[in-house]
Amino acid sequence: MIISIVDCYTDEPAGLGVPPYLGVYPRYIAGVAFSHSHQCFYLRIDDLRPEKRGNSTLTMNSTLNANNATRILEGSHIIIVISGMHTPGKYLAAVPGTPSEAIRLLQGYRGKKILTGPAAFLGTGQTGGRIVHRVQNSGYDLVIEGDAWLWLEQYLTSKEISGGYSRLREFAVKGSEIVRQIQLPIIAEIETGRGCPRKIGCSFCLEPLKNKPEWREQNDVKEEMASLAHEGVEHFRLGKQSDFYAFKGGKPAEIEQLLKGAASVSHKTLHIDNVNPALAATEQGEAITRLIVNYCTPGNVAAMGVESFDQSVIEANNINSTPEQVMKAIASINQCGSERGDNGMPKYLPGINIILGLIGETKDTLEINLQYLKRILNEGYMLRRINIRQVEVFPDTEISRQGGLKYLKKNKRHYYKFRRSVREDIDHEMLKRITPVGTILKDVFMELYDGKHTFGRQFGSYPLIVGVKQRLPLREFFDVRVVGHMLRSLVAEPLTSSSSQIDHQAN
Template identity: 35%
Template sequence: MKVVILDGYVDEPSNFGVPPYISPYPRYVSGAVHDAGHTSEYVTIDQVRAGHGLSGDLLVMISGPIVPGKYLRSLPISDREIVRYASAFEGPRVFGGPLARFRYYDEALVDPFDWVALRDIDTAVYDYLTTGEWTNRDRTMEEWDRWALLGADVVRSHPDFPDPLTVELDTSKGCVRYLNKGCSFCIEPMYGKPKFRPVAGVLREVRRLAELGAVNFRLGGQADFFSYQAIGLGSSATPEINVSAIHELLEGIRTAAPSLKVLHTDNGDPAMMIAHPDEAMAAMRDLVAHATPGTSLSFGLESADPRVTEANNLNIDADGCLEAIRMVNAVGRDRGENGMPRLLPGLNFVAGLDGETKKTFDLNLAFLKRLLADDLWVRRINIRQVRPVRREFEPTGLYREFRRFKEAVRTLIDHEMLQRVIPEGTVLRSVFLEIQDGHVTYGRQIGTYPILVGLPYDMALNRFVDVRVTSHGQRSLTAIEYPLDVNRAPLAAICALPGIGEKRAARIVRARPFDSWPAFAASLDDPAVAQRIAPFLGLAA
């Protein structure tokens, strides 16, 4: 039997699969299919949109986002596409992934399917192929590790393989705060008591992926970096950090994939850090030593309002989160070889929670202003409305205040923070050029929450370049290729140099070619401007 795996791209709190990422879901399904003695074909929704047909004996559709974000060149599958492609397929059809598991769908969406996998989609497929019966169950630990190995080959079928494809790795499922049901809106406690993959199983998967040619990895399939193999699980909402297990995992990944280019993480629980500060610092030092620069630990503060914190059982208050941010800054803000700080925190805010008032947004903004006043860096500030996945939330009627808060953060906080984290003149290595909009070429480094970089002129796409930052937007950068060959650079690139502008750029173009730095400097009317742009150019002094 041929099983067609349609990857609709997932986006959930602890799993990401929108290109250039590939989530574990299709890999596990492929492993289960092959374990059952059948064959599979992996197809992305982008390939289907481009005309790739879906032909086989069974369709496995992996659903889209639980917490949708903004995407650069790929979009998760839409509800309309789910119905369209499922209805057109001739043969049995099963729907799985986060939308299915957490029943975040209208009944009309699943009408075309023979089965909706309310637990693990890979187990539903395996049981159907081996017994003829559909089931809802979680995979065993042995199946988890076995299918991760058997399905690793899927990465070679992804259009972004081998670069810039980033392989999302699972280390666990569930949240250590399952004891107290966790945050009111979060789906992670719904998995129940956390399950941690053994280090050896993760490393076998990484080794196989590296043998296949994968070079970029992210430990994103986990609710919290610090909770991996936590000691005393079930005795506390903040069990002891297992520093030795984290060290073994990180060091082992570098050994298993000696040619890797990127190793990043995502979520971090500041409450674990505050409860176990020494262990948290040790784990972060290991992370800095073994991960590649630019990695992040995203903190779910959600709200700086103590009333909201209490009403929603949030895991950290504003003071605790501030201290956790200080801890990460103490360890990780040194700049690495790719131009990025080695490790920084991210911050998540959620609006629409119980207890929210107009004052909530004032407290949130005051918290962020405190970060600037104390010169504490954060890599990213994510602000979103709560989504009623776990339960419904009463409307607060504060959408206007939410919009004002978001705009204040973008104008008063983000721009200044970005200037500190990535100052003018910073060289960012290996920026992958992805799309063009007008005469602006956009690219990103590969990794967790990469900064969008715009080069204000046409460049060939789908390649890596080094760039030097010339200016800052609210959440993006303007840069030029580095070093810039001023004798061949387009006028728009020269205009983007700090302090140049159109008139000086035109004068430079008329005066070139230059055979030396003094000759170039002489073409400018201001020695200070010449000195300012000297680091951007490839001319000899």
């Protein structure tokens, strides 16, 4: 049987699959297909978009199957589309596809068309600040809300099989073979757990609705990474979990075992994602922070779901940390992680996510948020990233029952000024603090032209965007020297080309 995957890319609070990230969904599905000796082809939505052909920037994400996409799809018995943006952002060199775009591009192919990924569970939001509806009348033969890899195994074997991480083990390893169909370099998103350890989750979050809490075995993670490394992957992020610090009860010994195993696999980048400030603020959390600094590579970011500094909003939305816990976590991570590493970036810094439009938000909420950010700046800390997004209202969440977009609509007219103040008064200053003029950043991967300028970034968790005022070859690594700062990106001059990663194509 021929099974094709069409990756429209995914972005969730727990898990990223937008290039250069390769998410877990395609790898697990391919792992089942390969394990049962079926042919499996990996395509990306960019391989199917006719307007992208022949444009060097826009074909950045093409797979090695791009030129044969039509023939592959004509011969496919099953076509599995992966899609879903639950925390949509702006992407440097990728435009995610939607289920409707994919089904339009797949018209005329006879294979059974299946939709999976976050969009299949509770719809997809491409921009933020909207009510998201379930996918209906989608044109697909089947919409799989749960694990598509499990469905595929049941379909191929005609057996009832129970899922879970013990069943996933072999497929996660086998799925690494899919990397042979992609241009390297990529960064592999690695799953360590699912679900939220809190009994009642935050008002806007889908994770407690999607998954019961479960953690992977450390050795399974290590074996999957080793298998990916064997296929040439050098960049990894332990990013698919709701809170890295909560792994197996947040016990430092368990987390050390996880990190030690991951670090023993050959790699250039080892980062993490998702940190609950309430845990990072504790003594146990500080021990975990030290382990992360010790085992991971520099430029690492603790993206913290702060969401709001306004106590009344925190309570109304059942958010997990108080502003003082956030301040403590920021101090602790700065203390342990601010030393500069060998790629030019501080080793490990905190980041903050803020959500606008939450239950109970007022104009004062924005002022309180700004005052806390100013306090962080004035107390001399470094914040690597302040991510501000408008709430997405998904079906069945508490916010959908308590007014939906009511607060967002009421306060929207104040958002522009708030964002502007954060960008000008906080972000810009932080950027100068983190990467002063003269800083040398190593291994910046060039991804995009804009006029005569080239934009790139290092591999990792929330890397800084670097602009160079000349056209450099795309898909090559350069060491650069910082010469200036935009609001949220750097201006740099190239030193030497440090390209060390070779595409399969060139082999």
